[in-house]
Amino acid sequence: MRIFTCLFAFLMVIQHQGQNLKSPSEFLGYELGSQFTRHHEVVSYFQYVSEALPGQVQLQPYGYTNERRPLMLAVLSSPENMQNAEALRTAHLQSTEGSGNSQIAVVWLSYNVHGNESVSTEASMQTLYELLTTKKEYLKNTLVIIDPCINPDGRDRYVNWYYQYKNTPYQVDANSKEHREGWWSGRSNHYMFDLNRDWAWLTQVESQQRLKQFNKWMPHIHVDFHEQGMNRPYYFAPAAEPYHEVITDFQRDFQVKIGKNHARYFDQNGWFYFTREVFDLFYPSYGDTYPTYNGAIGMTYEQGGSGRAGLGVQVASGDTLTLKDRIAHHLTTGLSTVEVASQNAGTLNEEFRTFYNGKKDFKYQSYVLNGDSDKQQALAELLDKHEIAYGWAVESTVRGLSFGSGANASLKTNSRSMVVSTNQKKGTLVKVLFEPNAVLSDSLTYDITAWSLPYAYGLDAMASEGLVKSDASQVAPWSVIPPGIEKGAYAHIGDWNSMKDARFLSDLIQNGIRVRRSERPFQLGGKTWGAGSLIITRGDNAHKSDFEQVLQSLVEKHQKPLTSAATGLVDSGKDFGSGYVGMIPEAKVAILSGEPTSTLSFGEVWHYFEQQLHYPISVLDAEYFDGVALGDYDVLVLPNGWGYWSFLNEGRKTRLKDWVAGGGRLIAMGGALAHLGGEDGFSIERKQADTTDIETEIPPSFEDSSRERIREEITGAIFKTRVDPTHPMAFGYGNTYYTLKLGGDTYTLPGGSMVASLGESPLPVAGFAGSKAVTNLAESLVFAMEYHGRGQVVYMADNPLFRGFWENGKLFFANAIFMAE
Numbered sequence: 098m099r100i101f102t103c104l105f106a107f108l109m110v111i112q113h114q115g116q117n118l119k120s121p122s123e124f125l126g127y128e129l130g131s132q133f134t135r136h137h138e139v140v141s142y143f144q145y146v147s148e149a150l151p152g153q154v155q156l157q158p159y160g161y162t163n164e165r166r167p168l169m170l171a172v173l174s175s176p177e178n179m180q181n182a183e184a185l186r187t188a189h190l191q192s193t194e195g196s197g198n199s200q201i202a203v204v205w206l207s208y209n210v211h212g213n214e215s216v217s218t219e220a221s222m223q224t225l226y227e228l229l230t231t232k233k234e235y236l237k238n239t240l241v242i243i244d245p246c247i248n249p250d251g252r253d254r255y256v257n258w259y260y261q262y263k264n265t266p267y268q269v270d271a272n273s274k275e276h277r278e279g280w281w282s283g284r285s286n287h288y289m290f291d292l293n294r295d296w297a298w299l300t301q302v303e304s305q306q307r308l309k310q311f312n313k314w315m316p317h318i319h320v321d322f323h324e325q326g327m328n329r330p331y332y333f334a335p336a337a338e339p340y341h342e343v344i345t346d347f348q349r350d351f352q353v354k355i356g357k358n359h360a361r362y363f364d365q366n367g368w369f370y371f372t373r374e375v376f377d378l379f380y381p382s383y384g385d386t387y388p389t390y391n392g393a394i395g396m397t398y399e400q401g402g403s404g405r406a407g408l409g410v411q412v413a414s415g416d417t418l419t420l421k422d423r424i425a426h427h428l429t430t431g432l433s434t435v436e437v438a439s440q441n442a443g444t445l446n447e448e449f450r451t452f453y454n455g456k457k458d459f460k461y462q463s464y465v466l467n468g469d470s471d472k473q474q475a476l477a478e479l480l481d482k483h484e485i486a487y488g489w490a491v492e493s494t495v496r497g498l499s500f501g502s503g504a505n506a507s508l509k510t511n512s513r514s515m516v517v518s519t520n521q522k523k524g525t526l527v528k529v530l531f532e533p534n535a536v537l538s539d540s541l542t543y544d545i546t547a548w549s550l551p552y553a554y555g556l557d558a559m560a561s562e563g564l565v566k567s568d569a570s571q572v573a574p575w576s577v578i579p580p581g582i583e584k585g586a587y588a589h590i591g592d593w594n595s596m597k598d599a600r601f602l603s604d605l606i607q608n609g610i611r612v613r614r615s616e617r618p619f620q621l622g623g624k625t626w627g628a629g630s631l632i633i634t635r636g637d638n639a640h641k642s643d644f645e646q647v648l649q650s651l652v653e654k655h656q657k658p659l660t661s662a663a664t665g666l667v668d669s670g671k672d673f674g675s676g677y678v679g680m681i682p683e684a685k686v687a688i689l690s691g692e693p694t695s696t697l698s699f700g701e702v703w704h705y706f707e708q709q710l711h712y713p714i715s716v717l718d719a720e721y722f723d724g725v726a727l728g729d730y731d732v733l734v735l736p737n738g739w740g741y742w743s744f745l746n747e748g749r750k751t752r753l754k755d756w757v758a759g760g761g762r763l764i765a766m767g768g769a770l771a772h773l774g775g776e777d778g779f780s781i782e783r784k785q786a787d788t789t790d791i792e793t794e795i796p797p798s799f800e801d802s803s804r805e806r807i808r809e810e811i812t813g814a815i816f817k818t819r820v821d822p823t824h825p826m827a828f829g830y831g832n833t834y835y836t837l838k839l840g841g842d843t844y845t846l847p848g849g850s851m852v853a854s855l856g857e858s859p860l861p862v863a864g865f866a867g868s869k870a871v872t873n874l875a876e877s878l879v880f881a882m883e884y885h886g887r888g889q890v891v892y893m894a895d896n897p898l899f900r901g902f903w904e905n906g907k908l909f910f911a912n913a914i915f916m917a918e
C-alpha cells in the first residue's frame with residue numbers, strides 16, 4: 098500500500114511538473130488584468146500552486162490581519178534547492194555571523210503594501226507562475242520569497258469598493274466614480290496606518306508578524322512594489338539622493354546594475370521610466386531602506402496608476418493605461434530582478450558576508466540609556482522585535498555625547514543603565530536608529546529627517562565613542578514580579594510616568610475601580626510621589642466586594658508595583674481626602690472621522706485608544722456629526738486634517754464652544770488649530786511667518802524654487818521644548834520634552850496656559866528645519882490648554898501619536914483624557 102501511495106504521489110509530481118501548471122488566468126477563469134482578484138482568490142491560487150508543485154513551492158502562512166485575512170509567503174526555488182530549503186536558510190543566515198558559505202541568492206518580492214496600489218498583487222501571481230515555468234532556470238541558484246499582499250485589508254477595501262462603483266465595461270473617463278475613491282481609501286491598513294512607514298516602528302500587526310519572517314530569511318534583495326500617480330511613468334532603482342551614509346558602495350552599485358537590466362526590457366518595449374528621482378533612501382521605516390540597513394539591496398518600484406486607475410483610465414497624454422499594462426510592467430521588473438540576482442549569486446553572497454563581518458567604522462560604538470524602567474521596557478520590546486541585543490552596564494562613569502545637552506559630558510552608569518552597542522549583528526541598524534543626528538546629504542527628502550530613539554523614548558542617553566562594557570545576561574528590572582498589595586490597606590499608590598501606567602489606569606477604570614490622582618507631589622513613608630500619582634483607596638471602592646482581588650490581578654497582569662499605605666495622612670503635600678486629590682473620571686471619548694480629517698491622523702488616534710491604551714472610543718463621522726448629541730461625550734478629539742476650513746464654520750464652532758462651556762473637553766490637533774480661533778473661548782492664534790525679507794531677495798530660478806521653498810519648511814525635526822510639570826497635562830514629565838515637529842505651522846495662545854512650548858531661539862537638535870520656519874517658531878506652543886466655562890480645550894500643535902512611534906509623547910494624550918480637569 099505504501100509503495101502504491103509513493104508511486105501515485107510520484108506520478109502526480111511528474112504530471113504537474115510538465116506544462117500542466119495552470120496560469121493565473123486559467124485558474125481564476127478570467128484573463129488576468131480583466132478583473133481585480135480578491136484576496137481569498139489570490140490565496141487560493143498560491144495554495145493551488147504549492148499543492149501542484151510541492152517540491153518547489155512552500156506556502157508559509159505567517160498570521161492574520163486586523164480583519165482576519167491570512168498573511169502568507171511563498172518560498173520557491175529549484176526542486177534540488179527546495180529539498181534542503183531549511184539547510185539552505187540556515188547556511189544563508191550563518192553568513193551574517195561569518196561562518197555561512199551558501200552560493201544561493203535570496204530575493205524577497207513584497208507586493209501591495211499600499212492596498213489601493215492594486216496592480217501589485219495581480220502581478221505577484223503571474224510572477225510566481227513565470228518563475229516556475231518560463232524562467233525556471235533563474236531558480237537553479239536563486240531562492241525567491243513572494244509576499245503576494247502585505248496589506249490584504251486595504252487591498253480588499255479598494256477592490257470591493259471598485260467592484261461596487263465600476264462601470265461596465267469600465268469607463269476610461271477619469272472623472273467617473275470608479276476612479277474617485279473616497280476618504281476611507283484602501284491605501285492604509287485597518288487602522289489607517291501606512292505600512293510603508295512602519296518597518297522600523299512595528300506598531301502594526303502586519304509589520305510585526307512579517308518582520309519575524311524577514312529575520313528568518315534576511316534576503317540579499319528586497320523589492321517593495323508600489324504605484325504612484327497615474328500620469329507618471331515607471332520608477333525603478335537606482336534611488337534618489339539623499340542616501341543614508343551607512344549605505345555601502347556595493348549597495349549603490351548593485352542598484353545601478355539592476356536598473357540597467359530593467360531599462361533593457363523597458364527600452365525593448367518602448368515603455369517610459371525614470372530613475373534617481375523622488376524616492377530617496379534615508380528614513381529607515383520603508384520597505385526599501387529597512388532591508389538596506391539590514392544588508393540587502395532594498396528597492397521601491399513604482400508603476401503609474403494607484404487608486405485612480407481601475408481597470409483602465411485615460412491619462413494626461415491621451416493614452417489609455419490598463420491594468421494589463423500595469424501588470425506587464427511589474428512582472429517585467431520582478432523577473433528582471435530575479436534574473437540579475439541569479440547572474441550575481443556569488444557576488445551577492447560575498448558582499449552580504451562583508452556587510453555583516455567587515456569592520457564597521459561607526460563614530461559611536463555604544464549608546465547608554467538611563468531613565469524610567471517603563472520607558473526602557475518599551476524600548477526593549479522594540480529592540481527584541483528587531484533582534485537587536487542590549488545589556489546592562491556596571492557601576493562606572495562614561496564620557497560621550499549627551500543627547501540632552503548636545504555636548505560632550507559624562508554620565509554615571511550602574512546596573513540599571515541599558516547599553517546598546519554597534520558591535521553586533523544588527524549594528525548598522527543600531528547606528529541608524531540611535532545616532533543623535535543622521536547625516537543628511539541633501540535636505541530635499543521624501544520624509545522626516547530625524548527619529549533618534551533615545552529622544553522618542555524619553556531616555557537620558559549618551560553616545561560613547563568607546564565600547565561600553567555590558568552584561569546581557571542580567572535580568573531586566575521590569576521582569577521582577579511586583580509584590581502583592583497589602584490587604585485592608587487604606588490606599589494603594591502607583592507612580593505615573595509612562596504608557597504602561599496609562600494602560601494600567603485604563604484597565605482599572607474599565608474594571609470599575611475608582612482611582613484618584615494627586616495634583617501635587619507628596620511624601621509618604623519616606624517616599625516622594627510625583628504629581629499625577631494614582632491613589633486607589635479602600636473607601637472609594639467600598640461598593641466593590643471583590644475590590645482587592647481585582648486590583649491584585651491587574652497588578653499582576655500589568656506588572657505594575659503599587660505601594661500600600663495604612664493612612665491617608667501624608668508627611669508633606671496634600672492628604673488623600675484633599676480637594677487636590679481628585680477622582681479620575683470615567684471619560685466617554687469620541688473622535689471625528691471623515692473628510693475634514695486626515696485618514697492617517699484619525700487612524701493614529703483610533704489605534705492609540707484601541708491597541709495601545711485599550712480604552713473604548715466612539716467614531717463620529719463628519720457626515721452625521723451635526724445630528725449627534727455631543728452631551729453624551731466627555732471628550733471629543735479633532736484629529737489633524739486639511740478640511741477644517743469648511744467643517745469649522747461659525748455654526749459648528751459655536752456648537753463646540755457651548756459644549757465645552759457645559760463641561761466638554763475638546764482635543765484639537767494639527768490642522769484643526771488653524772480654524773478654531775477667532776471665537777470667544779478659542780483664543781488660539783496662528784503665527785504668520787515673517788516675510789519682510791522676501792521682497793528683497795533675488796527671485797530664485799525655476800529650478801531652485803523647491804530648494805527656496807524648503808527654507809520655510811520643517812521636514813520632521815526634533816526640538817527641545819520647555820514643559821510646565823505642574824500642569825495636569827504634563828503630569829509624569831520633567832521640565833523638558835523632545836518633540837517631533839512635522840511642519841512650520843506655529844501658534845500662540847493668549848488666553849490659555851502653555852503645557853509645552855518652544856523657547857526664544859529654537860534650533861532642531863536633530864533633523865532639517867528651514868531657516869525661515871525656525872525664526873517663526875520662537876515662543877510658539879507645542880501643547881496648551883484653555884479653560885472655557887466648565888470645560889477645556891486642549892491644543893496639540895505637534896502630533897505625539899505620529900505613526901505610533903514617539904513613545905514619550907503618548908502620555909500627554911493620556912493626560913488629556915485622565916489627568917486634565
Ligand SMILES: [Zn+2]
Nearest residue numbers: 211214323324
Ligand atoms: Zn505605495
